[in-house]
Amino acid sequence: MIPFLDLSAQYRVIGSEIEEAVLRTLRTGTYVLGEAVEQFERDFAAYCGTSHAVAVSSGTSALHLALLAAGVGPGDEVLTVPMTFVATVAAILYAGATPVFVDVDPDTWTMDPAKVEEALTLRTKAILPVHLHGRLPDMHALGAIARRHGLTVIEDAAQAHGAQRDGLRAGAWGNMGCFSFYPGKNLGACGEGGAVTTNDPHAADMIRSLRDWGQSGKYNHVRHGFNYRMEAVQGAVLNVKLRYxxxxxxxxxxxxxxxxxxxxxxxxxxxxxxxxxxxxxxxxxxxxxxxxxxxxxxxxxxxxxxxxxxxxxxxxxxxxxxxxxxxxxxxxxxxxxxxxxxxxxxxxxxxxxxxxxxxxxxxxxxxxxxxxxxxxxxxxxxxxxx
CATH class of the missing domain: 3.90.1150.10 (Aspartate Aminotransferase, domain 1)
Known part of the structure:
Protein backbone atom coordinates (compact mmCIF):
# COMPACT_ATOMS: atom_id res chain seq x y z
CA MET A 1 0.00 0.00 0.00
CA ILE A 2 1.32 3.45 -0.89
CA PRO A 3 0.37 5.55 2.15
CA PHE A 4 -1.00 9.07 1.92
CA LEU A 5 1.45 10.07 4.66
CA ASP A 6 4.14 8.05 6.44
CA LEU A 7 5.56 9.81 9.50
CA SER A 8 7.53 6.72 10.43
CA ALA A 9 9.62 7.19 7.28
CA GLN A 10 10.67 10.62 8.51
CA TYR A 11 11.41 9.24 11.95
CA ARG A 12 13.70 6.58 10.49
CA VAL A 13 15.86 9.37 9.07
CA ILE A 14 16.04 11.77 12.03
CA GLY A 15 14.77 9.67 14.93
CA SER A 16 18.11 9.52 16.73
CA GLU A 17 18.39 13.32 16.72
CA ILE A 18 14.86 13.68 18.05
CA GLU A 19 15.44 11.12 20.80
CA GLU A 20 18.64 12.85 21.89
CA ALA A 21 16.94 16.26 21.98
CA VAL A 22 13.91 14.92 23.89
CA LEU A 23 16.04 13.08 26.45
CA ARG A 24 18.18 16.17 26.96
CA THR A 25 15.02 18.18 27.61
CA LEU A 26 13.51 15.60 29.94
CA ARG A 27 16.67 15.59 32.02
CA THR A 28 16.31 19.33 32.67
CA GLY A 29 13.15 18.74 34.68
CA THR A 30 11.34 21.54 32.82
CA TYR A 31 8.40 20.10 30.91
CA VAL A 32 6.28 23.13 29.97
CA LEU A 33 7.77 26.11 28.09
CA GLY A 34 11.40 26.51 29.21
CA GLU A 35 14.62 26.81 27.23
CA ALA A 36 13.73 24.29 24.50
CA VAL A 37 10.59 26.25 23.64
CA GLU A 38 12.37 29.61 23.91
CA GLN A 39 15.08 28.40 21.53
CA PHE A 40 12.47 27.27 19.04
CA GLU A 41 10.69 30.63 19.31
CA ARG A 42 13.93 32.46 18.48
CA ASP A 43 14.78 30.17 15.60
CA PHE A 44 11.29 30.09 14.12
CA ALA A 45 10.98 33.88 14.25
CA ALA A 46 14.32 34.17 12.45
CA TYR A 47 13.21 31.59 9.90
CA CYS A 48 9.94 33.42 9.18
CA GLY A 49 11.65 36.82 9.17
CA THR A 50 9.66 38.26 12.06
CA SER A 51 10.73 39.84 15.33
CA HIS A 52 8.73 37.45 17.48
CA ALA A 53 7.32 33.93 17.51
CA VAL A 54 5.21 32.86 20.48
CA ALA A 55 4.81 29.12 20.88
CA VAL A 56 1.43 27.80 21.97
CA SER A 57 -0.38 24.50 22.37
CA SER A 58 -1.97 24.19 18.90
CA GLY A 59 -2.73 25.98 15.67
CA THR A 60 -6.24 26.62 16.93
CA SER A 61 -4.96 28.34 20.08
CA ALA A 62 -2.60 30.39 17.88
CA LEU A 63 -5.58 31.68 15.88
CA HIS A 64 -7.63 32.33 19.01
CA LEU A 65 -4.91 34.32 20.74
CA ALA A 66 -3.96 36.27 17.62
CA LEU A 67 -7.56 37.40 17.27
CA LEU A 68 -7.71 38.44 20.91
CA ALA A 69 -4.39 40.29 20.61
CA ALA A 70 -5.87 42.16 17.64
CA GLY A 71 -8.74 43.32 19.84
CA VAL A 72 -11.33 41.16 18.06
CA GLY A 73 -14.37 40.47 20.20
CA PRO A 74 -18.17 40.52 20.40
CA GLY A 75 -19.78 42.72 17.78
CA ASP A 76 -16.83 42.40 15.39
CA GLU A 77 -16.76 40.59 12.05
CA VAL A 78 -13.80 38.69 10.64
CA LEU A 79 -13.59 37.88 6.95
CA THR A 80 -12.36 34.40 6.08
CA VAL A 81 -13.06 31.59 3.60
CA PRO A 82 -15.35 28.54 3.79
CA MET A 83 -12.72 26.34 2.07
CA THR A 84 -10.68 25.59 5.19
CA PHE A 85 -10.53 23.35 8.22
CA VAL A 86 -13.17 24.27 10.81
CA ALA A 87 -10.56 25.50 13.31
CA THR A 88 -10.22 28.75 11.35
CA VAL A 89 -13.86 29.56 11.93
CA ALA A 90 -14.03 28.09 15.44
CA ALA A 91 -11.27 30.46 16.60
CA ILE A 92 -13.29 33.46 15.41
CA LEU A 93 -16.26 32.22 17.40
CA TYR A 94 -14.04 31.58 20.44
CA ALA A 95 -13.14 35.28 20.32
CA GLY A 96 -16.84 36.14 20.39
CA ALA A 97 -16.79 37.57 16.86
CA THR A 98 -18.81 36.69 13.76
CA PRO A 99 -17.19 34.86 10.81
CA VAL A 100 -18.09 36.38 7.45
CA PHE A 101 -17.21 34.22 4.47
CA VAL A 102 -15.88 35.23 1.07
CA ASP A 103 -15.30 32.76 -1.73
CA VAL A 104 -11.90 31.61 -2.96
CA ASP A 105 -10.16 32.54 -6.18
CA PRO A 106 -10.91 30.06 -9.01
CA ASP A 107 -7.24 29.55 -9.88
CA THR A 108 -5.32 29.74 -6.59
CA TRP A 109 -8.13 28.28 -4.42
CA THR A 110 -7.28 30.89 -1.78
CA MET A 111 -9.13 34.03 -0.60
CA ASP A 112 -10.34 36.07 -3.58
CA PRO A 113 -9.41 39.74 -3.03
CA ALA A 114 -12.12 40.78 -5.49
CA LYS A 115 -14.72 39.36 -3.10
CA VAL A 116 -13.29 40.91 0.05
CA GLU A 117 -14.36 44.52 -0.36
CA GLU A 118 -17.89 43.39 -1.23
CA ALA A 119 -18.11 41.72 2.18
CA LEU A 120 -16.80 44.62 4.27
CA THR A 121 -19.11 46.32 6.77
CA LEU A 122 -18.62 48.85 9.53
CA ARG A 123 -18.23 45.88 11.88
CA THR A 124 -15.33 44.28 10.00
CA LYS A 125 -12.26 44.15 12.27
CA ALA A 126 -9.90 41.71 10.59
CA ILE A 127 -9.16 39.65 7.48
CA LEU A 128 -8.13 36.04 8.05
CA PRO A 129 -6.88 34.48 4.79
CA VAL A 130 -6.04 30.77 4.69
CA HIS A 131 -2.94 29.52 2.87
CA LEU A 132 -4.81 26.49 1.53
CA HIS A 133 -2.65 23.44 0.79
CA GLY A 134 0.40 25.62 1.54
CA ARG A 135 -0.11 28.32 -1.13
CA LEU A 136 0.07 32.03 -0.31
CA PRO A 137 -2.97 34.04 -1.43
CA ASP A 138 -2.50 37.42 -3.10
CA MET A 139 -1.19 39.02 0.08
CA HIS A 140 -0.26 42.26 -1.71
CA ALA A 141 -3.91 42.81 -2.65
CA LEU A 142 -5.26 41.72 0.73
CA GLY A 143 -2.76 43.93 2.55
CA ALA A 144 -3.75 46.93 0.43
CA ILE A 145 -7.43 46.38 1.25
CA ALA A 146 -6.62 46.08 4.95
CA ARG A 147 -4.61 49.31 4.94
CA ARG A 148 -7.36 51.23 3.16
CA HIS A 149 -9.92 50.17 5.74
CA GLY A 150 -7.78 50.04 8.88
CA LEU A 151 -8.10 46.26 9.31
CA THR A 152 -5.82 43.67 10.88
CA VAL A 153 -4.55 40.80 8.72
CA ILE A 154 -4.05 37.48 10.49
CA GLU A 155 -2.62 34.71 8.31
CA ASP A 156 -3.84 31.15 8.82
CA ALA A 157 -0.50 29.67 7.80
CA ALA A 158 -1.15 26.26 9.36
CA GLN A 159 -0.26 24.51 6.08
CA ALA A 160 2.33 26.94 4.74
CA HIS A 161 5.56 26.60 6.75
CA GLY A 162 8.32 28.01 4.54
CA ALA A 163 6.19 29.30 1.66
CA GLN A 164 7.54 32.61 0.41
CA ARG A 165 6.96 35.31 -2.17
CA ASP A 166 8.99 38.43 -2.95
CA GLY A 167 11.39 37.62 -0.13
CA LEU A 168 8.71 37.33 2.56
CA ARG A 169 7.76 34.02 4.14
CA ALA A 170 4.34 32.97 5.32
CA GLY A 171 3.77 34.46 8.74
CA ALA A 172 5.53 37.73 7.87
CA TRP A 173 2.90 39.19 5.51
CA GLY A 174 0.13 39.98 7.95
CA ASN A 175 0.06 41.67 11.34
CA MET A 176 0.27 38.15 12.73
CA GLY A 177 0.74 34.67 11.31
CA CYS A 178 -0.66 31.51 12.88
CA PHE A 179 0.98 28.10 12.49
CA SER A 180 0.05 24.57 13.48
CA PHE A 181 2.68 21.95 14.23
CA TYR A 182 0.27 19.04 14.19
CA PRO A 183 2.36 15.92 13.34
CA GLY A 184 1.27 15.72 9.69
CA LYS A 185 2.30 19.32 8.86
CA ASN A 186 5.43 20.09 6.86
CA LEU A 187 6.93 21.10 10.20
CA GLY A 188 5.23 18.79 12.65
CA ALA A 189 5.73 18.09 16.34
CA CYS A 190 5.34 14.73 18.05
CA GLY A 191 1.96 15.87 19.30
CA GLU A 192 0.14 19.19 19.26
CA GLY A 193 1.75 22.60 18.93
CA GLY A 194 1.37 26.01 17.34
CA ALA A 195 2.89 29.48 17.14
CA VAL A 196 2.04 33.09 16.37
CA THR A 197 4.59 35.17 14.45
CA THR A 198 4.53 38.97 14.49
CA ASN A 199 6.62 42.12 14.30
CA ASP A 200 4.40 43.79 16.92
CA PRO A 201 6.01 43.59 20.39
CA HIS A 202 2.74 44.51 22.11
CA ALA A 203 0.87 41.68 20.36
CA ALA A 204 3.66 39.25 21.23
CA ASP A 205 3.57 40.26 24.90
CA MET A 206 -0.21 39.95 24.98
CA ILE A 207 -0.09 36.44 23.49
CA ARG A 208 2.64 35.34 25.91
CA SER A 209 0.42 36.47 28.76
CA LEU A 210 -2.80 34.99 27.36
CA ARG A 211 -1.24 31.57 26.73
CA ASP A 212 -0.22 31.34 30.41
CA TRP A 213 -3.41 32.20 32.32
CA GLY A 214 -3.10 35.93 31.68
CA GLN A 215 -0.06 36.28 33.88
CA SER A 216 2.43 39.11 33.92
CA GLY A 217 4.93 37.57 36.26
CA LYS A 218 4.26 34.56 38.42
CA TYR A 219 0.82 34.60 40.09
CA ASN A 220 0.14 38.11 38.84
CA HIS A 221 -2.92 37.58 36.65
CA VAL A 222 -3.61 40.83 34.82
CA ARG A 223 -6.18 39.50 32.32
CA HIS A 224 -8.34 36.46 31.73
CA GLY A 225 -6.13 33.90 30.03
CA PHE A 226 -5.84 30.28 28.95
CA ASN A 227 -3.73 27.20 29.40
CA TYR A 228 -2.28 27.33 25.87
CA ARG A 229 1.39 26.70 26.68
CA MET A 230 3.67 24.58 24.51
CA GLU A 231 5.22 21.52 26.16
CA ALA A 232 9.01 21.51 26.36
CA VAL A 233 9.30 18.20 24.51
CA GLN A 234 7.50 19.64 21.48
CA GLY A 235 9.89 22.58 21.43
CA ALA A 236 12.82 20.15 21.46
CA VAL A 237 11.35 18.15 18.57
CA LEU A 238 10.64 21.26 16.52
CA ASN A 239 14.17 22.57 17.08
CA VAL A 240 15.47 19.46 15.35
CA LYS A 241 12.94 19.41 12.54
CA LEU A 242 13.22 23.10 11.67
CA ARG A 243 16.74 22.46 10.35
CA TYR A 244 15.30 20.06 7.77
Whole structure:
Protein backbone atom coordinates (compact mmCIF):
# COMPACT_ATOMS: atom_id res chain seq x y z
CA MET A 1 0.00 0.00 0.00
CA ILE A 2 1.32 3.45 -0.89
CA PRO A 3 0.37 5.55 2.15
CA PHE A 4 -1.00 9.07 1.92
CA LEU A 5 1.45 10.07 4.66
CA ASP A 6 4.14 8.05 6.44
CA LEU A 7 5.56 9.81 9.50
CA SER A 8 7.53 6.72 10.43
CA ALA A 9 9.62 7.19 7.28
CA GLN A 10 10.67 10.62 8.51
CA TYR A 11 11.41 9.24 11.95
CA ARG A 12 13.70 6.58 10.49
CA VAL A 13 15.86 9.37 9.07
CA ILE A 14 16.04 11.77 12.03
CA GLY A 15 14.77 9.67 14.93
CA SER A 16 18.11 9.52 16.73
CA GLU A 17 18.39 13.32 16.72
CA ILE A 18 14.86 13.68 18.05
CA GLU A 19 15.44 11.12 20.80
CA GLU A 20 18.64 12.85 21.89
CA ALA A 21 16.94 16.26 21.98
CA VAL A 22 13.91 14.92 23.89
CA LEU A 23 16.04 13.08 26.45
CA ARG A 24 18.18 16.17 26.96
CA THR A 25 15.02 18.18 27.61
CA LEU A 26 13.51 15.60 29.94
CA ARG A 27 16.67 15.59 32.02
CA THR A 28 16.31 19.33 32.67
CA GLY A 29 13.15 18.74 34.68
CA THR A 30 11.34 21.54 32.82
CA TYR A 31 8.40 20.10 30.91
CA VAL A 32 6.28 23.13 29.97
CA LEU A 33 7.77 26.11 28.09
CA GLY A 34 11.40 26.51 29.21
CA GLU A 35 14.62 26.81 27.23
CA ALA A 36 13.73 24.29 24.50
CA VAL A 37 10.59 26.25 23.64
CA GLU A 38 12.37 29.61 23.91
CA GLN A 39 15.08 28.40 21.53
CA PHE A 40 12.47 27.27 19.04
CA GLU A 41 10.69 30.63 19.31
CA ARG A 42 13.93 32.46 18.48
CA ASP A 43 14.78 30.17 15.60
CA PHE A 44 11.29 30.09 14.12
CA ALA A 45 10.98 33.88 14.25
CA ALA A 46 14.32 34.17 12.45
CA TYR A 47 13.21 31.59 9.90
CA CYS A 48 9.94 33.42 9.18
CA GLY A 49 11.65 36.82 9.17
CA THR A 50 9.66 38.26 12.06
CA SER A 51 10.73 39.84 15.33
CA HIS A 52 8.73 37.45 17.48
CA ALA A 53 7.32 33.93 17.51
CA VAL A 54 5.21 32.86 20.48
CA ALA A 55 4.81 29.12 20.88
CA VAL A 56 1.43 27.80 21.97
CA SER A 57 -0.38 24.50 22.37
CA SER A 58 -1.97 24.19 18.90
CA GLY A 59 -2.73 25.98 15.67
CA THR A 60 -6.24 26.62 16.93
CA SER A 61 -4.96 28.34 20.08
CA ALA A 62 -2.60 30.39 17.88
CA LEU A 63 -5.58 31.68 15.88
CA HIS A 64 -7.63 32.33 19.01
CA LEU A 65 -4.91 34.32 20.74
CA ALA A 66 -3.96 36.27 17.62
CA LEU A 67 -7.56 37.40 17.27
CA LEU A 68 -7.71 38.44 20.91
CA ALA A 69 -4.39 40.29 20.61
CA ALA A 70 -5.87 42.16 17.64
CA GLY A 71 -8.74 43.32 19.84
CA VAL A 72 -11.33 41.16 18.06
CA GLY A 73 -14.37 40.47 20.20
CA PRO A 74 -18.17 40.52 20.40
CA GLY A 75 -19.78 42.72 17.78
CA ASP A 76 -16.83 42.40 15.39
CA GLU A 77 -16.76 40.59 12.05
CA VAL A 78 -13.80 38.69 10.64
CA LEU A 79 -13.59 37.88 6.95
CA THR A 80 -12.36 34.40 6.08
CA VAL A 81 -13.06 31.59 3.60
CA PRO A 82 -15.35 28.54 3.79
CA MET A 83 -12.72 26.34 2.07
CA THR A 84 -10.68 25.59 5.19
CA PHE A 85 -10.53 23.35 8.22
CA VAL A 86 -13.17 24.27 10.81
CA ALA A 87 -10.56 25.50 13.31
CA THR A 88 -10.22 28.75 11.35
CA VAL A 89 -13.86 29.56 11.93
CA ALA A 90 -14.03 28.09 15.44
CA ALA A 91 -11.27 30.46 16.60
CA ILE A 92 -13.29 33.46 15.41
CA LEU A 93 -16.26 32.22 17.40
CA TYR A 94 -14.04 31.58 20.44
CA ALA A 95 -13.14 35.28 20.32
CA GLY A 96 -16.84 36.14 20.39
CA ALA A 97 -16.79 37.57 16.86
CA THR A 98 -18.81 36.69 13.76
CA PRO A 99 -17.19 34.86 10.81
CA VAL A 100 -18.09 36.38 7.45
CA PHE A 101 -17.21 34.22 4.47
CA VAL A 102 -15.88 35.23 1.07
CA ASP A 103 -15.30 32.76 -1.73
CA VAL A 104 -11.90 31.61 -2.96
CA ASP A 105 -10.16 32.54 -6.18
CA PRO A 106 -10.91 30.06 -9.01
CA ASP A 107 -7.24 29.55 -9.88
CA THR A 108 -5.32 29.74 -6.59
CA TRP A 109 -8.13 28.28 -4.42
CA THR A 110 -7.28 30.89 -1.78
CA MET A 111 -9.13 34.03 -0.60
CA ASP A 112 -10.34 36.07 -3.58
CA PRO A 113 -9.41 39.74 -3.03
CA ALA A 114 -12.12 40.78 -5.49
CA LYS A 115 -14.72 39.36 -3.10
CA VAL A 116 -13.29 40.91 0.05
CA GLU A 117 -14.36 44.52 -0.36
CA GLU A 118 -17.89 43.39 -1.23
CA ALA A 119 -18.11 41.72 2.18
CA LEU A 120 -16.80 44.62 4.27
CA THR A 121 -19.11 46.32 6.77
CA LEU A 122 -18.62 48.85 9.53
CA ARG A 123 -18.23 45.88 11.88
CA THR A 124 -15.33 44.28 10.00
CA LYS A 125 -12.26 44.15 12.27
CA ALA A 126 -9.90 41.71 10.59
CA ILE A 127 -9.16 39.65 7.48
CA LEU A 128 -8.13 36.04 8.05
CA PRO A 129 -6.88 34.48 4.79
CA VAL A 130 -6.04 30.77 4.69
CA HIS A 131 -2.94 29.52 2.87
CA LEU A 132 -4.81 26.49 1.53
CA HIS A 133 -2.65 23.44 0.79
CA GLY A 134 0.40 25.62 1.54
CA ARG A 135 -0.11 28.32 -1.13
CA LEU A 136 0.07 32.03 -0.31
CA PRO A 137 -2.97 34.04 -1.43
CA ASP A 138 -2.50 37.42 -3.10
CA MET A 139 -1.19 39.02 0.08
CA HIS A 140 -0.26 42.26 -1.71
CA ALA A 141 -3.91 42.81 -2.65
CA LEU A 142 -5.26 41.72 0.73
CA GLY A 143 -2.76 43.93 2.55
CA ALA A 144 -3.75 46.93 0.43
CA ILE A 145 -7.43 46.38 1.25
CA ALA A 146 -6.62 46.08 4.95
CA ARG A 147 -4.61 49.31 4.94
CA ARG A 148 -7.36 51.23 3.16
CA HIS A 149 -9.92 50.17 5.74
CA GLY A 150 -7.78 50.04 8.88
CA LEU A 151 -8.10 46.26 9.31
CA THR A 152 -5.82 43.67 10.88
CA VAL A 153 -4.55 40.80 8.72
CA ILE A 154 -4.05 37.48 10.49
CA GLU A 155 -2.62 34.71 8.31
CA ASP A 156 -3.84 31.15 8.82
CA ALA A 157 -0.50 29.67 7.80
CA ALA A 158 -1.15 26.26 9.36
CA GLN A 159 -0.26 24.51 6.08
CA ALA A 160 2.33 26.94 4.74
CA HIS A 161 5.56 26.60 6.75
CA GLY A 162 8.32 28.01 4.54
CA ALA A 163 6.19 29.30 1.66
CA GLN A 164 7.54 32.61 0.41
CA ARG A 165 6.96 35.31 -2.17
CA ASP A 166 8.99 38.43 -2.95
CA GLY A 167 11.39 37.62 -0.13
CA LEU A 168 8.71 37.33 2.56
CA ARG A 169 7.76 34.02 4.14
CA ALA A 170 4.34 32.97 5.32
CA GLY A 171 3.77 34.46 8.74
CA ALA A 172 5.53 37.73 7.87
CA TRP A 173 2.90 39.19 5.51
CA GLY A 174 0.13 39.98 7.95
CA ASN A 175 0.06 41.67 11.34
CA MET A 176 0.27 38.15 12.73
CA GLY A 177 0.74 34.67 11.31
CA CYS A 178 -0.66 31.51 12.88
CA PHE A 179 0.98 28.10 12.49
CA SER A 180 0.05 24.57 13.48
CA PHE A 181 2.68 21.95 14.23
CA TYR A 182 0.27 19.04 14.19
CA PRO A 183 2.36 15.92 13.34
CA GLY A 184 1.27 15.72 9.69
CA LYS A 185 2.30 19.32 8.86
CA ASN A 186 5.43 20.09 6.86
CA LEU A 187 6.93 21.10 10.20
CA GLY A 188 5.23 18.79 12.65
CA ALA A 189 5.73 18.09 16.34
CA CYS A 190 5.34 14.73 18.05
CA GLY A 191 1.96 15.87 19.30
CA GLU A 192 0.14 19.19 19.26
CA GLY A 193 1.75 22.60 18.93
CA GLY A 194 1.37 26.01 17.34
CA ALA A 195 2.89 29.48 17.14
CA VAL A 196 2.04 33.09 16.37
CA THR A 197 4.59 35.17 14.45
CA THR A 198 4.53 38.97 14.49
CA ASN A 199 6.62 42.12 14.30
CA ASP A 200 4.40 43.79 16.92
CA PRO A 201 6.01 43.59 20.39
CA HIS A 202 2.74 44.51 22.11
CA ALA A 203 0.87 41.68 20.36
CA ALA A 204 3.66 39.25 21.23
CA ASP A 205 3.57 40.26 24.90
CA MET A 206 -0.21 39.95 24.98
CA ILE A 207 -0.09 36.44 23.49
CA ARG A 208 2.64 35.34 25.91
CA SER A 209 0.42 36.47 28.76
CA LEU A 210 -2.80 34.99 27.36
CA ARG A 211 -1.24 31.57 26.73
CA ASP A 212 -0.22 31.34 30.41
CA TRP A 213 -3.41 32.20 32.32
CA GLY A 214 -3.10 35.93 31.68
CA GLN A 215 -0.06 36.28 33.88
CA SER A 216 2.43 39.11 33.92
CA GLY A 217 4.93 37.57 36.26
CA LYS A 218 4.26 34.56 38.42
CA TYR A 219 0.82 34.60 40.09
CA ASN A 220 0.14 38.11 38.84
CA HIS A 221 -2.92 37.58 36.65
CA VAL A 222 -3.61 40.83 34.82
CA ARG A 223 -6.18 39.50 32.32
CA HIS A 224 -8.34 36.46 31.73
CA GLY A 225 -6.13 33.90 30.03
CA PHE A 226 -5.84 30.28 28.95
CA ASN A 227 -3.73 27.20 29.40
CA TYR A 228 -2.28 27.33 25.87
CA ARG A 229 1.39 26.70 26.68
CA MET A 230 3.67 24.58 24.51
CA GLU A 231 5.22 21.52 26.16
CA ALA A 232 9.01 21.51 26.36
CA VAL A 233 9.30 18.20 24.51
CA GLN A 234 7.50 19.64 21.48
CA GLY A 235 9.89 22.58 21.43
CA ALA A 236 12.82 20.15 21.46
CA VAL A 237 11.35 18.15 18.57
CA LEU A 238 10.64 21.26 16.52
CA ASN A 239 14.17 22.57 17.08
CA VAL A 240 15.47 19.46 15.35
CA LYS A 241 12.94 19.41 12.54
CA LEU A 242 13.22 23.10 11.67
CA ARG A 243 16.74 22.46 10.35
CA TYR A 244 15.30 20.06 7.77
CA UNK A 245 12.26 22.07 6.69
CA UNK A 246 13.67 23.75 3.59
CA UNK A 247 15.01 20.45 2.28
CA UNK A 248 11.72 18.69 2.91
CA UNK A 249 9.81 21.48 1.19
CA UNK A 250 12.09 21.30 -1.83
CA UNK A 251 11.45 17.57 -2.11
CA UNK A 252 7.71 18.07 -1.72
CA UNK A 253 7.76 20.65 -4.52
CA UNK A 254 9.65 18.19 -6.71
CA UNK A 255 6.98 15.55 -6.09
CA UNK A 256 4.22 18.05 -6.85
CA UNK A 257 5.98 19.01 -10.08
CA UNK A 258 6.16 15.32 -10.96
CA UNK A 259 2.39 15.13 -10.49
CA UNK A 260 1.89 18.34 -12.50
CA UNK A 261 3.85 17.02 -15.47
CA UNK A 262 2.65 13.42 -15.36
CA UNK A 263 -1.08 13.59 -14.70
CA UNK A 264 -3.39 13.66 -17.69
CA UNK A 265 -3.95 17.21 -18.97
CA UNK A 266 -7.73 16.92 -18.73
CA UNK A 267 -7.57 16.46 -14.96
CA UNK A 268 -8.00 19.57 -12.85
CA UNK A 269 -4.64 20.48 -11.35
CA UNK A 270 -3.52 23.34 -9.12
CA UNK A 271 -1.76 26.38 -10.52
CA UNK A 272 1.95 26.10 -11.23
CA UNK A 273 3.98 25.12 -8.17
CA UNK A 274 6.53 27.69 -6.99
CA UNK A 275 8.20 28.92 -3.82
CA UNK A 276 4.92 30.54 -2.75
CA UNK A 277 3.56 27.01 -2.24
CA UNK A 278 4.82 24.84 0.63
CA UNK A 279 3.19 21.80 -1.02
CA UNK A 280 1.47 20.55 2.09
CA UNK A 281 -1.26 19.03 -0.10
CA UNK A 282 -1.41 18.14 -3.77
CA UNK A 283 -5.02 17.87 -4.94
CA UNK A 284 -6.36 16.98 -8.37
CA UNK A 285 -9.96 17.55 -9.40
CA UNK A 286 -12.45 15.19 -10.99
CA UNK A 287 -16.21 14.88 -10.73
CA UNK A 288 -15.73 11.17 -10.24
CA UNK A 289 -13.71 11.88 -7.11
CA UNK A 290 -15.37 9.43 -4.71
CA UNK A 291 -15.26 6.53 -7.15
CA UNK A 292 -11.68 7.35 -8.10
CA UNK A 293 -10.69 7.37 -4.44
CA UNK A 294 -12.28 3.94 -3.93
CA UNK A 295 -10.59 2.48 -6.99
CA UNK A 296 -7.22 3.89 -6.00
CA UNK A 297 -7.68 2.32 -2.57
CA UNK A 298 -8.43 -1.00 -4.26
CA UNK A 299 -5.24 -0.53 -6.27
CA UNK A 300 -3.19 -0.02 -3.10
CA UNK A 301 -2.97 3.79 -3.11
CA UNK A 302 -4.22 5.83 -0.14
CA UNK A 303 -5.62 9.33 -0.72
CA UNK A 304 -7.37 11.98 1.36
CA UNK A 305 -10.02 14.71 1.11
CA UNK A 306 -9.26 18.37 2.03
CA UNK A 307 -12.11 19.34 2.59
CA UNK A 308 -15.22 17.54 1.33
CA UNK A 309 -17.71 19.86 3.06
CA UNK A 310 -16.94 23.59 3.25
CA UNK A 311 -17.42 25.13 6.67
CA UNK A 312 -20.61 27.04 5.87
CA UNK A 313 -22.34 23.72 5.06
CA UNK A 314 -21.08 21.84 8.13
CA UNK A 315 -23.95 20.98 10.50
CA UNK A 316 -22.30 22.73 13.45
CA UNK A 317 -21.98 25.99 11.51
CA UNK A 318 -25.38 26.16 9.80
CA UNK A 319 -26.37 28.74 12.39
CA UNK A 320 -24.16 31.28 10.65
CA UNK A 321 -26.95 31.64 8.12
CA UNK A 322 -25.35 30.52 4.88
CA UNK A 323 -26.86 28.11 2.35
CA UNK A 324 -25.77 25.85 -0.47
CA UNK A 325 -24.68 27.77 -3.59
CA UNK A 326 -23.61 30.83 -1.57
CA UNK A 327 -19.95 30.14 -2.38
CA UNK A 328 -19.88 28.26 -5.67
CA UNK A 329 -16.12 28.00 -6.14
CA UNK A 330 -15.51 26.57 -2.67
CA UNK A 331 -18.43 24.17 -3.08
CA UNK A 332 -17.19 22.98 -6.47
CA UNK A 333 -13.74 22.36 -5.01
CA UNK A 334 -15.20 20.46 -2.07
CA UNK A 335 -17.09 18.12 -4.41
CA UNK A 336 -14.17 17.38 -6.72
CA UNK A 337 -10.77 17.61 -4.97
CA UNK A 338 -8.77 14.49 -4.17
CA UNK A 339 -5.44 14.73 -2.35
CA UNK A 340 -2.68 12.41 -3.57
CA UNK A 341 0.13 10.89 -1.47
CA UNK A 342 2.68 13.53 -0.54
CA UNK A 343 5.55 13.43 1.95
CA UNK A 344 9.26 14.10 1.55
CA UNK A 345 10.27 10.44 1.84
CA UNK A 346 7.83 9.24 -0.85
CA UNK A 347 9.93 7.33 -3.44
CA UNK A 348 9.94 8.61 -7.01
CA UNK A 349 8.86 5.18 -8.23
CA UNK A 350 5.76 5.38 -6.02
CA UNK A 351 4.90 8.81 -7.43
CA UNK A 352 5.24 7.37 -10.94
CA UNK A 353 2.97 4.50 -9.96
CA UNK A 354 0.33 6.87 -8.55
CA UNK A 355 0.41 8.92 -11.76
CA UNK A 356 0.13 5.88 -14.00
CA UNK A 357 -2.72 4.42 -11.97
CA UNK A 358 -4.70 7.67 -11.86
CA UNK A 359 -4.28 8.19 -15.59
CA UNK A 360 -5.30 4.62 -16.35
CA UNK A 361 -8.44 4.82 -14.22
CA UNK A 362 -9.54 8.27 -15.33
CA UNK A 363 -8.63 8.11 -18.99
CA UNK A 364 -10.76 5.02 -19.39
CA UNK A 365 -13.49 7.63 -19.69
CA UNK A 366 -13.51 9.82 -22.78
CA UNK A 367 -15.46 12.95 -21.87
CA UNK A 368 -14.18 16.13 -20.29
CA UNK A 369 -15.54 19.67 -20.16
CA UNK A 370 -14.13 23.01 -19.04
CA UNK A 371 -14.59 24.19 -15.49
CA UNK A 372 -17.42 26.72 -15.60
CA UNK A 373 -16.72 27.93 -12.07
CA UNK A 374 -12.96 27.59 -11.88
CA UNK A 375 -11.52 29.28 -14.93
CA UNK A 376 -10.36 27.62 -18.11
CA UNK A 377 -8.46 24.72 -16.54
CA UNK A 378 -10.38 21.53 -17.46
CA UNK A 379 -11.38 18.70 -15.22
CA UNK A 380 -12.81 15.28 -15.89
CA UNK A 381 -16.60 15.58 -16.07
CA UNK A 382 -18.47 12.34 -15.58
CA UNK A 383 -15.34 10.21 -15.16
CA UNK A 384 -15.61 7.09 -13.05
CA UNK A 385 -19.22 7.51 -12.11
CA UNK A 386 -20.52 4.71 -9.93
Missing amino acids: LDGWNATRRSICQQYQEGLAPDLGRPEAIGDDHACHVYALRTTGRDVLQARLRDAGIATNLHYPVPVHLQPAYRGLGYREADFPVSEALARTMLSLPLFAELPVRDVDHVIATVNRLVLAEETSIPLPLLGARPYHEGALQA
